[in-house]
Amino acid sequence: MFQHSSSGTKKNFRSEMQDKIDSELNSLLSQSSNPRFPPNIQFLHTIFQSCMSLGTRRTLGVAPFLNLLRDLPCGPIFSDCTSFNADYYNWERHAGMMDFLIGNANLLVLDKDVLPDDKQQIVLTIKPVDLRSFLTPIKAEVTNILNGSKLEADPLMVVYMKQRVLNEIAQKLLGRQPADVKVLVEEVAEFIVELDKITADPVKPMSIIPLSELLNFPQKLHVQSFLDAHYTTIHQWILTDTVIVYDIDYLNRLGNLISSTSKRTIANYLTIMAAWNLRDYLLVGDDIDRTWRHCVQEISQLDLATNLYADSQAPSNFKEIHGFLDDLKRYYAKKHSQPTHVEGISIKMGLPERILDENSLFKPYESVSLDPNDYFGNIIGALRVQRTYELSRIGSRLENDESVNNPQLSPSLVYNVNENSIAVPLAVLQHPLIIPGTGATLYATLSTFGVVFLQMLAKISANLESQTEDYGRKMQCMADAFNVLMNRDTLFSGKDISNEITKSIDMADALNTAVSKYLDWQKETHIFEEQKLPGFENTTSVQQLFLGFTALHCTASGISVESPEELIINSIMKNSPQFSKSFSCYPATPLYNDRGQSCV
Structure with a gap:
């Protein structure tokens, strides 16, 4: 039955939905520029055209990324790094300044969520490093190589990571020959293996504490330096602010690992992982498979792209759809053993007012100076503005129809534990x-x-x-x-x-x-x-x-x-x-x- 039904089908249904979203956005972004277009659309068109200028991007190579690194803390694995000095190096400040540039690979990851007992109050969250997207393919390859043998996995993982991943990052993105940075790369590989060990537990218990307790809790970490590097410039926090810390004991484990690791290794780790996290915004060497789809998917991260898509694709019957889902929820609760919890789930759908108001939505982006010949600078500038806005919302309250995390252009439902809500993105409809x-x-x-x-x-x-x-x-x-x-x-x-x-x-x-x-x-x-x-x-x-x-x-x-x-x-x-x-x-x-x- 299933084989017969599947005949000729190429993709799963979510991939099919994502393809349709990408195609629609490509059509909207590919329209000929018109000075009569609103500023938000002109802004997106400029970024898209700079992304599609593959020849210019290939000529620039990694230069835009290296220029960015020169203005940030860095490790000696970057040959033009002039700011690293082991005697004065502060990893907390380095990690804090990297923020979204390093993403979930940062040693401490800042985010936002709501309080379980006040589901509209937005608060700061701090999470452990998450290396799954980096390590999962590496672990799979190492497992295949081991093939059930009794050899230790850690040494093999270090060798494989160094030879097949980190050397390539150092060479292609940082311009270093593997032979010249052999020791530095091996140190980072060993650090990543140890870092993975202290974050391997998938269960991350949540601690809700005042910020003052967080600043005083870890003996070997200086969390305030981490916050002051970037977050303090966005949000004027006070010691009584509430913060959610996931796996608070991770701070102790991280402190112990940091204290036994050289400062250059930590600096090089943060530098390498920033290169890895930003690699897709660059065209390097034999990158020949880039298409309009890559550009659309990268630009889709911007709220401006959601606004553009919603103008042409948002349904008009959100209330009817919500009623259908609410009825299904109540039916499921009646048939199952957790009626109270399921009945309490809120369904978040529709578009928040700020997404629909293109004028106020675009205002933060006005500070971004676009260069038609620098896609990397354009997208990083736009993402930086959006990240700043997201963090600035900490301390405020959600709108009634809003979820703290609802990626509208991703075709998957999103459950938030603290909100006890299911967000229904526009892309699902x-x-x-x-x-x-x-x-x-x-x-x-x-x-x-x-x-x-x-x-x-x-x-x-x-x-x-x-x-x-x-x-x-x-x-x-x-x-x-x-x-x-x-x-x-x-x-x-x-x-x-x-x-x-x-x-x-x-x-x-x-x-x-x-x-x-x-x-x-x-x-x-x-x-x-x-x-x-x-x-x-x-x-x-x-x-x-x-x-x-x-x-x-x-x-x-x-x-x-x-x-x-x-x-x-x-x-x-x-x-x-x-x-x-x-x-x-x-x-x-x-x-x-x-x-x-x-x-x-």
């Missing part, structure tokens, strides 16, 4: 999801948009009960379903499939809830068959709900026998008694549900 109010059948809406929303509710509920005995039972039950459906001697031999099992539980929960909701609707309305799709006149509406669900999750890789996608979908169907009933499955077939029960 498009085909292939069938949105309420478009005249489509309810089975089509539930099988796509409805299931995506219900899957988020299922994931939230699963996180609440993940350590319980009942959830362990669900995992084992779903694992048994996988065992029935796959040949362990071939595709998945020796591989950990816990992620696939967890995903299957969430999706099965969502689908079963959607089917139950539809059956209840049929009973209430006495509408037992809706309009059929062409070519499917002989199927029932319930069957079409199942078919719509499988079609949504089709990918090209799903065509392969025993692909992860096929196994996930088939395990979900096996856990749906209504699937067996609707399609009259024979007892001998793998998807037959002989117990009339479900793991979820």
